[in-house]
Amino acid sequence: MAHDTRNWFDQGGAAYARFRPEYPPELARWLAAQAPNTALAVDVGCGNGQLTAQLAEHFQQVLGLDPSREQIAHANAHPRVAYACAPAEHLPVAPGSASLITAAQAAHWFDLPRFYAEARRIGQSGAVLALVSYGxxxxxxxxxxxxxxxxxxxxxxxxxxxxxxxxxxGYADLPFPFREQAAPALxxxxxxxxxxxxxxxxxxxxxxxxxxxxxxxxxxxxxxxxxxxxxxxxxxxxxxxxxxxxxxxx
CATH class of the missing domain: 1.10.10.2560 (Arc Repressor Mutant, subunit A)
Known part of the structure; x- marks a missing residue:
């Protein structure tokens, strides 16, 4: 029997960035392939930028947005990523400018009607909106x-x-007022x-x-x-x- 008395649950503020599992590279690659172009991806509720930085491997510019200043302060740096504090319901993005809009493990916190209205506003024609979660x-x-x-x-x-x-x-009961597409098994x-x-x-x-x-x-x-x-x-x-x-x- 193991007798380890350390406090496994007192990891400190850096634990989130250290221990959260990263998304597989195939996810960002697949999302980029569905977008009409790779000019601008906007990652909403980006947290510490796990998906954000991966998207930057495929897009010319990526904007990571999160209402938490602490999360932004610990976000993964990348030369093609800019981070800013902003809520999902008020995105500091020009109308019709985004070719991909993602929300990874975050959409359940949003005021969805307001977020969807913002997604429609900033998305260009043919832009992809993707809600990602892991079980x-x-x-x-x-x-x-x-x-x-x-x-x-x-x-x-x-x-x-x-x-x-x-x-x-898996967000199965989340309102999603769009024509949903088939998703790959990842x-x-x-x-x-x-x-x-x-x-x-x-x-x-x-x-x-x-x-x-x-x-x-x-x-x-x-x-x-x-x-x-x-x-x-x-x-x-x-x-x-x-x-x-x-x-x-x-």
Whole structure:
């Protein structure tokens, strides 16, 4: 049995940028191929710029927008990316200028009618609008995955904001008043050791809520169980997140 007393859930402010899984390069490449041109992509609710910087490998200019100054301050730098603080409902972008508008793991926070109105305003003819999300991870070991699922749904579940259900459903119930197109099957894949997985879990808003509610014991019990099932914490295991994509041509 593993006896590791470190606080896996006290990672500090840089944890989000360090542990959040990156999107596969195929996603940005595919999105660029659907756009009418590669002049300007606008990534709304960009966070620390995970998708934003990847889009810059395919577009002449990318604008990453997020209402959080802290997220913008830690965003991934790229010579073709400009970042700015702005809400999804009021985009500082010229009318008809964007060839791609993305929102990755962010649309569930938006006032959607106002965001969609802004997307229509800034999108040029034939521009692509894409809402991207990734679902709950899958571990390669059945016992580990079962323990993780129980923690996610039953133990930490009550501390998730209501909007989280929309992410878990792949935005299936999100209003999308556009002619939806078929999306490719994509996933995020990582090879993580135990500290990396628990570092990722530490970035969850539900974990923060549980800690504020005085439920540290819940978190440490989960970490201890996972450590026992994992074995050597330095052992790397395959982890996958399904990518959900809802997109349309404006």
């Amino acid at each position: 709950v991870l899958r571990l390669d070991d059945d016992a580990l995955h079962a323990r993780f699922q129980h923690f996610y749904t039953q133990e930490i579940g009550p501390y998730w904001p209501a909007e989280r259900k929309r992410v878990d459903s 996933e995020i894949r990582k090879e993580w050791d135990l500290p990396a997985l628990l570092g990722y879990v530490s970035t969850w808003s539900a974990v923060r809520q549980a800690r504020e509610a005085g439920r540290e014991n819940l978190l440490h019990h989960f970490a201890a169980d996972l450590a026992e099932l994992w074995g050597n914490p330095a052992c790397h295991r395959a982890i996958a997140w399904p990518i959900h994509l809802r997109w349309s041509i404006l």
